[in-house]
Amino acid sequence: MWTALFLWVLAATGCAVQTQALREHPPADLPHKAELESTPFFAQTAYQCGPAALATGLAAAGFTADPAVLGEQVFLPARTGTLQVEMIAGARRQGAIATRMPVQLEALLREVQAGRPVVVLQNLGLSWAPLWHYAVLVGYDIDEGEVILRSGKTRRQVMAMRTFEHTWKRSGHWGFVVSPPGQWPSQADEKAVIEASVGFERSATPQQAVAVFRSALARWPESLSLQMGLGNSLYAAGDKRGAADAFRFAARLHGSAPAWINLASVLIELGDSSDALAAAKEAVAASDDDWRGKAAEVLRAAEEK
């Protein structure tokens, strides 16, 4: 019976493939070990690993962090825990940027190597008996096959890398990096940076949002969402000329209906009637079902001027 259980457990849990690959073929440009010893530690109280891990990430990025205050902002009493979405939003409410990490273990190690701890969600239990837990990855040692975490009540938890991979995989490889606005984690992909910027725009002042979109555009100059974000936050900051330039750039580069719509709206406000009319016509021409109503609306407004 025990043998059967043992085999079943093996089959159910599978192999830690990423750890195995990293240990057998360590990337040539990745140092084999790193540890961010100066990362602060906040010991968790009762179910408060979310606020504690968030405080660690924030403090490491140079923000003042108090787990008790964060607890009020992210802890959900009825669930005796913290939702992933609220961890991200909680970081934003402190004026920080929270960027999702890719699902590769190697990306996490590279981020740590670059000096940024990674807040991770682990399922310490099994998929059918979950034990959700937030911790912060602060170090690794490929040769020893270990990772180092700030976790729960343990300041320096050493965990086998493959165990970490199993527990992290069971959370859907979920993790994020906290950084000051304008600085992006080296491993973040375009989609994650767009999501982080768009979320940041909601909590920040228009001027802060402008700076964040500019910093993201420096890496992905062609992203439509980032260009639109720049235009919208310039507009919100009162710089209508700047906003028009950003929308025009996006509209021409992508032939995007929302960019033409916003360009036409701003030009109407600026009193550039003929340019506004031309932009509104482009908006109608570029529109699919999602934007047709809005484009027709802006065309009517432009014609009335």
Next chain:
Amino acid sequence: MKRSTRWIASLLAACLTFTGFAQGAMAAGLVSTEQVAATEGVKSATAQREHLNATLSRADVAAALAERGVSVDQARARVAALTDDEVATVANTLDTAPAGASDVLGVIVTIFIVLLITDILGFTKVFPFTRSIR
């Protein structure tokens, strides 16, 4: 009891709806960045449809958070910090999404043995006293 909670919740939802969420609202009818990001393939088609109901679900989600032990002011501030897409996620998974908490006491005896074995094998890390084989 149940009935009065429900009543309070709906009252709360109504209040929150009327106070509204001014934050993030664009003047002059500009298309918001969130809407563009949603159509640019960053979000699924379902998320886009949910986007339309976001204003309504904001009040609902705030009320739901308040029902789950968050103070009314905090609930409102917390929802205001979420993007429309995140609001939709919370609205749909409030009681099912992982909520990081970690407490060994929650583990019932019947699965104690299994988790002990998986801990030792290094697949899980439930118990502080286990040392997994490398």
